[in-house]
Amino acid sequence: MGGVLAARVRAPIALVAAFARANTLLSAAVIGLGVLSGALLPVFMLASGALVGALGASRSALFPTVIVIAVFAAERVMDPLREELGRSLWRQVDQSLTQRLMVAMSAPAGLAHVEDPAVRDRVVQAQGGLTDMTPGQAAYYLAQVIAMWVQGLGSLVIVAHFEWWLAPILMVGYAVVFAVSRRHWHEVTVVLYGRTEALRRSYYLRTVALGAAPAKETRVFGLAGWLVDRYRQGWLAVMADVWRARREGWWTAVWAALALGGAELFALWSVVHAGLAGVLSLGAATAAGQAVLGGAVLSQYQDSHWLLSECGRALGRIDEVETATTESPPARSPDAGLGVGWRPVVGGTESAAGLPRQAIRFEQVRFAYPGHPAAVFDRFDLEIPAGRSLAIVGANGAGKTTLMKLLCRFYDPDEGRISVDGVDLASLRPDGADGWHRRVAAVFQDYVQFELSAYDNVAFGALDRRGEERAVAEAVELAGADRVVGRLAEGWSTPLSAQFSSGTQLSGGEWQRLALARALFAVRAGGAGVLILDEPTAALDVRGEAEVYERFLEVTRGTTTIVISHRFSTVRRADSIVVVEHGRVVEAGTHAELLAAGGVYATMYRLQAERFGAL
Numbered sequence: 001m002g003g004v005l006a007a008r009v010r011a012p013i014a015l016v017a018a019f020a021r022a023n024t025l026l027s028a029a030v031i032g033l034g035v036l037s038g039a040l041l042p043v044f045m046l047a048s049g050a051l052v053g054a055l056g057a058s059r060s061a062l063f064p065t066v067i068v069i070a071v072f073a074a075e076r077v078m079d080p081l082r083e084e085l086g087r088s089l090w091r092q093v094d095q096s097l098t099q100r101l102m103v104a105m106s107a108p109a110g111l112a113h114v115e116d117p118a119v120r121d122r123v124v125q126a127q128g129g130l131t132d133m134t135p136g137q138a139a140y141y142l143a144q145v146i147a148m149w150v151q152g153l154g155s156l157v158i159v160a161h162f163e164w165w166l167a168p169i170l171m172v173g174y175a176v177v178f179a180v181s182r183r184h185w186h187e188v189t190v191v192l193y194g195r196t197e198a199l200r201r202s203y204y205l206r207t208v209a210l211g212a213a214p215a216k217e218t219r220v221f222g223l224a225g226w227l228v229d230r231y232r233q234g235w236l237a238v239m240a241d242v243w244r245a246r247r248e249g250w251w252t253a254v255w256a257a258l259a260l261g262g263a264e265l266f267a268l269w270s271v272v273h274a275g276l277a278g279v280l281s282l283g284a285a286t287a288a289g290q291a292v293l294g295g296a297v298l299s300q301y302q303d304s305h306w307l308l309s310e311c312g313r314a315l316g317r318i319d320e321v322e323t324a325t326t327e328s329p330p331a332r333s334p335d336a337g338l339g340v341g342w343r344p345v346v347g348g349t350e351s352a353a354g355l356p357r358q359a360i361r362f363e364q365v366r367f368a369y370p371g372h373p374a375a376v377f378d379r380f381d382l383e384i385p386a387g388r389s390l391a392i393v394g395a396n397g398a399g400k401t402t403l404m405k406l407l408c409r410f411y412d413p414d415e416g417r418i419s420v421d422g423v424d425l426a427s428l429r430p431d432g433a434d435g436w437h438r439r440v441a442a443v444f445q446d447y448v449q450f451e452l453s454a455y456d457n458v459a460f461g462a463l464d465r466r467g468e469e470r471a472v473a474e475a476v477e478l479a480g481a482d483r484v485v486g487r488l489a490e491g492w493s494t495p496l497s498a499q500f501s502s503g504t505q506l507s508g509g510e511w512q513r514l515a516l517a518r519a520l521f522a523v524r525a526g527g528a529g530v531l532i533l534d535e536p537t538a539a540l541d542v543r544g545e546a547e548v549y550e551r552f553l554e555v556t557r558g559t560t561t562i563v564i565s566h567r568f569s570t571v572r573r574a575d576s577i578v579v580v581e582h583g584r585v586v587e588a589g590t591h592a593e594l595l596a597a598g599g600v601y602a603t604m605y606r607l608q609a610e611r612f613g614a615l
Contacts, residue, residue, distance in 0.1 A: 011312045018315055019089065019139055022096035026089050027139075033082045034143035037075070038150025044071045045158055045290040053283020082147075086140035093311075094136030097318060101126055104322045109430030109437065110345030111410040112370055113325050121196040122324075126317035130192055130199055131310065138311035141304035152298035158291035159267070162284050163274065166267045166292070173263040174298040180256045181301035182309075184246075189310070191245045195238040202234035212499065260299055267292045345412055348427040351434040355420045356386040356529060356560055360407065364416035367406060376402045377583040379416070386421075386529075389561040391574035393601065398580045400564045401445060404532050407562070408440055433464075441522035442532040445564075447515040449506075451497035454485050454514065461518040462526025471525040478555050479517035484510045509540050516552070523559055531561045537570060545570060568605045577601065 019027040047067035054061040101123060105114065113119050128134040152174070160167035192199075208214045209227040218224055268289060275285030362382040368375040376399045384390050392400050405411055406418060409430050418425040420436075429435040441461060450457050458476055459466040466472075476482050488494035488504055495503035496514075506514070516536060522528040533552075537545040545567065552561075565571055572591040579587040579594070579601050587599050594601035 011309075014315055015138070015142075015308060015312055018097070018311070019093055019142065022092040022139075023089060026085060026092065030082070030085050030089055030139070030143045031146060033078060033085065034146030035150055037078050037082060037143065038147035039154060040071050040075055040078075041151045041294055042154030042158060042291070044068060045155070045287045045294060047071065048290065049283040049285075049287025051283075052286045053281055056282045082143045083140075086143055089139040089142070090134075090136040092136070093139040094134045097126070097135050097314065100318050101321065104318070104325050108325045108345060109347065109409060110412070111405065112345075116324075116370065117197060119321060119324055121200070122317045122321050124200060125193060125196060126314045126321065128310065128314065129203070130196060133307060133310065135311040135314035138304075138307040141307050145304050145308060148297045148300070148304075152295050155291040155294035156298075159288055159295060162280055162288040162291075163267075163270060166270060169263055170267055170292070170295055171298075173260040174295065177253075177256045177260045177299040178301050180253055181299075182305070184253055185301060185306050185309070187248075188242055188245045189306075189313075191241050192238070193313075195241065198234060198238050202231050202238070205231040205234070257299075260296075264292060264296060345409055345430060346426070347431065348424075348429050350423060350427050350429065352420070352428045352436040352439050353434040354529070355423070355428075355436075355439055356384075358386050358421045360384040360386070360530070360560065361419045362403075362406075362416070363419060365406070365413045365418065366415035367402065367411065367413050369402075369411075375414075375583065377406075377413075380583060380585070382578065382585055384560060384562065385576075386560050387558050388576065389556075389563065389574040391563045391565065391571040391577045392580060393565070393568075393571055393577065393604065394580035399583045400580055401534060403580070404442070404444075404534055404562070404564065407530070407532065408442065409436055438526065439528055440530045440532065441519040441526070441528035443512075443515045443519045443534065443536045444532075445534045445538070447512070449496070449511050451499065451503075452495065453493050454488055454496055455492035457496060457514045458517045458521050461520070461522035462528075465521075465525040468525055472521060475517045475521035475524060476514075478520050478552075479513050481510070481513035481517045484513060512537065512540060520552075520555065523556060529560060531556055531559050532564075533561065534564045535566070536563070537565070537567070568608050572605075579604075 016027065016031070019030075044067075047064045051061050051064035051068060053059075054064060105123065124130065126135070128137075156167045156171060159170065205227050208218065209224065209231065218227065271280065271285055271288045271292060274280040275282060280288065361384070362377075362380050365377050365380040366375055367377045367380075380399075382403075392403065394400055406413060409418075409425055409428075412426055420428065425436065430437055432438070450460065455469075455472060456466075458472050458481075461475070473482075476485055484506065485492065490502055496506055496511075497503045498505040516533075519528075519531060519533070519536075523531055561574075563570065563574055571577055574591075576588065576590055577594055578585050579599075581600065587594055587597065587601050589597065595605060596602075
């Protein structure tokens with residue numbers, strides 16, 4: 001019981017602290033306006049009672065009349081001011097909380113938390129993705145809730161002044177009804193949050209149906225109707241549980257409201273009786289009667305209260321995400337439901353500057369993805385000589401891309417180690433100016449198409465060198481992307497998205513050339529010593545591929561280059577080649593050596609060569 005009470009006390013404190021973190025002065029102004037607005041009605045009750053009393057006794061009514069008019073005028077001024085300040089705070093709170101989430105999700109060096117469904121659920125909940133109401137909307141209603149509480153408590157003080165014993169009776173009734181309503185809303189919300197993953201799936205279908213990128217295939221394959229039906233079915237399945245929860249608590253709320261109504265009628269009758277009996281003057285009875293009705297606001301659990309509760313819940317989710325993404329999170333039990341099954345990439349202390357100079361080695365590495373018991377690698381060994389090119393081939397699912405994730409240190413091995421010049425990769429700092437990530441440049445198979453300017457798409461390869469326009473232009477030229485940039489309407493500053501009026505949509509091959517230019521910029525300007533190319537020319541034609549690789553092998557000479565490709569015309573250019581099957585290296589050598597061996601590589605090569613020969 002004490003823990004629940006302490007949590008109830010901490011919740012509003014945490015809310016106010018979050019609002020103050022977004023904008024202290026604006027939060028103070030919103031709270032102050034809420035207090036003043038809430039105090040106006042009790043003042044009006046007293047002034048109107050005094051006015052009635054003065055008129056009944058034929059006394060001067062000037063002073064209470066002035067107060068009534070002043071309260072009326074103040075309310076008219078405060079309402080729009082409260083709304084404008086609330087809207088401004090709303091936006092700033094959303095920005096502040098979103099920034100916290102962005103920092104938390106981008107802080108770890110690895111990828112495990114990004115791919116963890118439990119963490120993704122928390123992120124959606126923290127952003128209000130389930131209810132389509134952002135946490136910042138609570139800031140808009142903060143002043144309203146404060147005004148309600150001040151109005152209600154002020155009304156009870158007036159009631160207690162005239163009939164002291166009525167105030168505790170009403171307070172108990174208000175508290176019971178408020179608690180019943182609050183619990184009912186909470187139970188409904190718990191059902192909703194318990195269906196987060198199901199709603200995420202439904203919302204994904206909605207995104208596919210509304211998005212521009214999937215539009216071609218949804219139309220070609222006639223998926224529009226199917227997407228709408230599946231979205232509706234998934235959403236309705238969740239809402240059916242929500243509606244059931246609402247119905248289950250409805251009668252309890254009705255009986256509580258009826259009981260409170262009886263208490264209020266009794267209070268009003270008591271005030272009227274006291275007035276008729278002469279115990280209360282006409283003015284006092286008027287003020288007390290209004291106060292009985294005004295205090296009823298304390299029993300009302302409205303949307304504004306729920307939004308504040310949701311904001312508090314969002315803060316809790318953000319705290320959970322921040323805890324889950326710290327470098328050394330506290331131990332969590334299996335039923336904690338967040339971050340279970342993955343280990344963070346814990347930062348090392350040693351500098352990675354200048355590495356590798358000799359070799360990168362995978363030594364008896366075992367690795368399985370979180371939540372998947374089958375190991376991708378088990379006692380995996382591989383040596384990658386520094387300053388040379390290595391090609392990795394193998395069937396889909398052999399573990400080639402996972403190998404690159406481990407090399408980039410997006411994950412740490414479960415067993416064994418990866419060493420760089422004999423130094424355990426886990427002991428190197430992943431981030432920072434001399435971190436391992438700065439030593440790696442990559443074009444991943446699912447490379448990012450930044451819907452930003454063409455310049456940024458290349459300069460992101462070495463953000464600290466972003467201002468070196470000549471180096472950016474050189475990387476673009478070496479990647480053969482200068483023709484792409486040359487035809488853009490606004491040159492370097494052209495947004496690469498058709499969603500913007502001045503933007504342009506690139507083809508797959510054009511995007512891939514810019515991704516290659518980004519990696520080249522990271523090597524030549526950023527000083528990256530390891531270049532990873534995962535199917536880097538999949539979107540290019542044969543001539544484009546040959547052109548790119550001739551340039552790449554020349555300009556990256558001396559860089560440790562790792563190429564993953566299914567195209568053997570690309571693979572054969574590497575200094576050495578390894579074949580990976582079932583998480584192990586089964587063959588290694590040069591192109592000529594592997595052909596002569598007549599093994600897996602030779603078979604794969606001849607199958608591809610025969611296909612092209614038949615053409």
